[in-house]
Amino acid sequence: MANNSGLGYITIEGNEGLIRGALLVVDVRGIPMDFRYTDYIRPTKLERILYGNALDTYLKEELVLQSLLDAVEAEPQLWICNDAELLDPLKNIGRVKAVLISPSTRQPLESVGSIESTSEPNVFLLQADGVSAPLRLAFAAGTRSDEIQNSAALLVEAAGTMELTEPFMRIQKALSSLASGTEA
Numbered sequence: 001m002a003n004n005s006g007l008g009y010i011t012i013e014g015n016e017g018l019i020r021g022a023l024l025v026v027d028v029r030g031i032p033m034d035f036r037y038t039d040y041i042r043p044t045k046l047e048r049i050l051y052g053n054a055l056d057t058y059l060k061e062e063l064v065l066q067s068l069l070d071a072v073e074a075e076p077q078l079w080i081c082n083d084a085e086l087l088d089p090l091k092n093i094g095r096v097k098a099v100l101i102s103p104s105t106r107q108p109l110e111s112v113g114s115i116e117s118t119s120e121p122n123v124f125l126l127q128a129d130g131v132s133a134p135l136r137l138a139f140a141a142g143t144r145s146d147e148i149q150n151s152a153a154l155l156v157e158a159a160g161t162m163e164l165t166e167p168f169m170r171i172q173k174a175l176s177s178l179a180s181g182t183e184a
Contacts, residue, residue: 006033007158008076009167010068010090012060012083018042019056021064022171025074028154030162034074037175038064061089069093078151082168084138091140097147100138101155101165109134113156115148126152128159135164 006028012021022037041063043055051058065086079090079098090098109116109127116125116134122141125134135155139148155164 006074006076007154007164007167008072008079008094008096009171010065010079010081010086011168011171012064012086014040019059019064020175021060021068022175023068023072024167024171024174025072025076026162026167028158028161030158030167032170034072035174036068036071037178038067060085061093065089066093069095078154080164080167087138087140091143097143097151098140099151099155102136102138103165104133104136106134108132112159113152115152124148124152126155128155128164 006026008023008025010021010023012019014020018040020038020040023035024032025034026032041059043051043059048055075096077096079094079096081087081090081098081100082102084100087098087100104125106125108131109125112127112130114127114134117123118125118136120138122139122143124137124139126137127134137148137152137155139151158164
């Protein structure tokens, strides 16, 4: 593994019928350092019967997430996901901090870098740049306040040169390109 640097974006899509995942590690300027993906996984009828309601969890955490994290070479300082169900397993398996980032509709906070608690546990608002609405940050249960502060500082640094949710769009475009057989 390379030394920890940058931000890692990870997404898993699909459900019990068909599931796949991908990750993109970028430096704080948004420049790609690593990209990994899985092909679609389709469980057999027998697997669906045997795993029952636990199938989705098994597919997401143990097949897709574990294989992606085992394959990554440029391990980031912070994993960013877009699915709350991934927060705890990502923090546990990913060996570094994990956060779910989503937009908010709030007015901008006092200044860049400002963090505000919300009524939800482990959820904060972060003013990552000088013009946008604050971002909603959700952390895994048990995340220490120093980890939250360090994550916020890294996100503010990156927001100076990149749009923090945009790499998710790059992942989707890359997966679409792979599925269609083009490398556009």
